[in-house]
Amino acid sequence: MEDNSKPSDFTLIDTHGFKNNKKVKRVLPEWLAKPTIVSVDLNKLDVPIEGIQELDPALIKKLRNKGYTHFFPVQTQLIPWLINVQQFWYDRWLRDVCISAPTGSGKTLSYVLPIIQTLQEHTTRQLRALIVLPTKDLAVQVFKVFSYFIKNTFDLKVVLLESTKLTLIKEKEKILRYDKKRGWISLVDIIVTTPGRLADHIYYTEGFSLKCLRFLVLDEADSFTNILQNDWLYLVNDSLAYSGPTICNLNVLEKFPQRTQRLLFSATLTQDPEKLKFLKLFEPKLFTSIIKRKNTELSAVTATDEPVRGDFVGKYTTPKELKEYMVLCPEENKPLTLYHLIRSKSLKRVICFVKSKLEVHRLARLLCKLSELDTNNSPLRVNEISSDVSQKVHSKYIKQFSAGKIDVLICTDSLARGIDIDQISCVILYNVPKYPKNYIHRIGRTARAGHKGKAITFVIPEHEQLFHKVLYSAGKTSVKNIIVDVSNLEQYEQMYIDALKSLKTELTVKSKVINKKVRKKNKPDSKM
Numbered sequence: 437m438e439d440n441s442k443p444s445d446f447t448l449i450d451t452h453g454f455k456n457n458k459k460v461k462r463v464l465p466e467w468l469a470k471p472t473i474v475s476v477d478l479n480k481l482d483v484p485i486e487g488i489q490e491l492d493p494a495l496i497k498k499l500r501n502k503g504y505t506h507f508f509p510v511q512t513q514l515i516p517w518l519i520n521v522q523q524f525w526y527d528r529w530l531r532d533v534c535i536s537a538p539t540g541s542g543k544t545l546s547y548v549l550p551i552i553q554t555l556q557e558h559t560t561r562q563l564r565a566l567i568v569l570p571t572k573d574l575a576v577q578v579f580k581v582f583s584y585f586i587k588n589t590f591d592l593k594v595v596l597l598e599s600t601k602l603t604l605i606k607e608k609e610k611i612l613r614y615d616k617k618r619g620w621i622s623l624v625d626i627i628v629t630t631p632g633r634l635a636d637h638i639y640y641t642e643g644f645s646l647k648c649l650r651f652l653v654l655d656e657a658d659s660f661t662n663i664l665q666n667d668w669l670y671l672v673n674d675s676l677a678y679s680g681p682t683i684c685n686l687n688v689l690e691k692f693p694q695r696t697q698r699l700l701f702s703a704t705l706t707q708d709p710e711k712l713k714f715l716k717l718f719e720p721k722l723f724t725s726i727i728k729r730k731n732t733e734l735s736a737v738t739a740t741d742e743p744v745r746g747d748f749v750g751k752y753t754t755p756k757e758l759k760e761y762m763v764l765c766p767e768e769n770k771p772l773t774l775y776h777l778i779r780s781k782s783l784k785r786v787i788c789f790v791k792s793k794l795e796v797h798r799l800a801r802l803l804c805k806l807s808e809l810d811t812n813n814s815p816l817r818v819n820e821i822s823s824d825v826s827q828k829v830h831s832k833y834i835k836q837f838s839a840g841k842i843d844v845l846i847c848t849d850s851l852a853r854g855i856d857i858d859q860i861s862c863v864i865l866y867n868v869p870k871y872p873k874n875y876i877h878r879i880g881r882t883a884r885a886g887h888k889g890k891a892i893t894f895v896i897p898e899h900e901q902l903f904h905k906v907l908y909s910a911g912k913t914s915v916k917n918i919i920v921d922v923s924n925l926e927q928y929e930q931m932y933i934d935a936l937k938s939l940k941t942e943l944t945v946k947s948k949v950i951n952k953k954v955r956k957k958n959k960p961d962s963k964m
């Protein structure tokens with residue numbers, strides 16, 4: 437049968453209203469909409485180390501010995517708040533806390549000090565604080581901070597659980613002891629670990645218990661908000677004394693008067709309520725440096741700013757002392773542009789992020805060769821860090837870099853997050869990162885603790901749009917352009933050709949040696 441119906445016979449839904457519909461304004465929950473504002477100005481500090489009365493004098497002494505004179509803003513806000521709420525631990529559930537403050541702003545101490553102070557008041561040995569970090573390097577870093585403040589002063593035991601040094605059994609011996617009468621007894625108060633190692637202990641270590649946990653710290657917390665990749669969080673939740681809903685009525689309170697307090701830290705903490713939901717936060721309190729100011733873009737705050745609080749979901753702040761630049765150049769000019777920038781701007785203590793370990797090695801070798809052939813300049817000390825470099829060598833390079841014995845460190849993203857290396861003066865992003873978070877963490881390796889620093893991103897024309905998108909999503913507007921004239925690179929052209937030739941020969945010799953070794957290994961044994 438012929439269908440004579442015209443399109444107009446169909447009911448068309450809303451043919452006229454789409455354009456004129458008002459954009460729905462997102463209404464944030466109260467705790468996200470009204471945070472406590474943390475200043476990002478690390479050069480105008482007004483609280484001296486003796487200025488937080490709640491803090492134990494022994495901790496103050498340790499801070500002094502480290503050479504600290506003032507607290508950073510995030511510490512000024514959080515340390516007294518956290519210490520003060522602990523007095524209610526026995527009466528009510530304590531509010532969970534989310535802290536979103538720039539890279540290098542001193543977030544670690546803002547939880548280390550209150551945790552030590554709280555736990556040392558009751559010296560029954562029990563696992564009461566669990567600190568989870570996304571990588572082993574970060575766990576080691578935080579473990580060292582706890583150890584420094586506890587050593588020779590407090591009767592507290594902190595242990596680092598990580599997979600490379602000890603087996604699970606050996607680690608178990610460090611954290612648990614079996615007593616015929618009392619069963620499993622904890623030998624530690626604080627554990628610093630990574631998600632994988634923690635899950636292993638929850639699964640396989642008999643007696644491992646989180647039932648007495650008072651603090652659960654998720655540092656670099658945004659790396660844990662992807663539900664699918666972080667099923668270990670369900671394991672942790674199930675292992676706590678109370679893992680039910682976060683509605684605190686009298687019935688629940690009677691049965692579970694105390695609930696583990698969650699502390700979430702990051703420079704790029706998601707403020708998306710949906711993503712935070714599965715972390716089961718109880719009446720969370722947000723401390724943040726990100727606000728919306730009158731008539732301006734989203735930006736960071738100083739102590740004197742008058743904030744207009746509101747929708748700042750997914751935006752981030754960076755340190756005030758950080759200057760950001762971009763260099764637009766075609767892919768084939770990148771190596772020489774990098775070399776030229778390092779030489780012409782006399783860049784020292786540079787960390788350069790590239791996208792793969794293969795690229796790490798290639799670029800490091802190329803810079804070394806260029807430096808060898810360059811008779812006009814002093815030698816450039818270049819080294820590389822990637823998963824191909826052993827942990828021992830890795831630590832050695834970091835030490836040498838901190839001591840100023842390495843000028844340029846080429847590395848993969850493994851060093852991009854949380855790592856605190858002394859005095860990196862310049863970060864180079866050899867490729868445009870895909871996501872704003874990656875950008876923020878990489879550039880955040882410099883300009884830490886109030887020091888100056890610069891970040892330079894290499895942008896090929898094909899990625900220019902992507903880079904601007906990343907900047908826009910991160911809420912950034914002030915990235916200056918460095919223009920490198922191609923004529924400046926001509927002076928290195930012959931050197932570059934020679935360097936590539938020499939590297940090719942190096943590679944051929946290397947592969948011949950490897951082939952010889954493989955052939956020798958596979959040769960049938962004549963005695964057989």
Ligand SMILES: Nc1ncnc2c1ncn2[C@@H]1O[C@H](COP(=O)(O)OP(=O)(O)OP(=O)(O)O)[C@@H](O)[C@H]1O
Pocket residue numbers: 504505506507508511537538539540541542543544545702703853854855856880884885
């Ligand atoms: N009050 C202070 N005075 C001087 N230096 C400090 C102070 N507090 C912390 N620092 C130093 O600042 C540096 C950065 O601190 P930290 O690693 O805690 O930053 P962060 O906010 O956790 O950074 P990220 O987000 O990159 O992990 C460290 O070297 C630390 O020792």
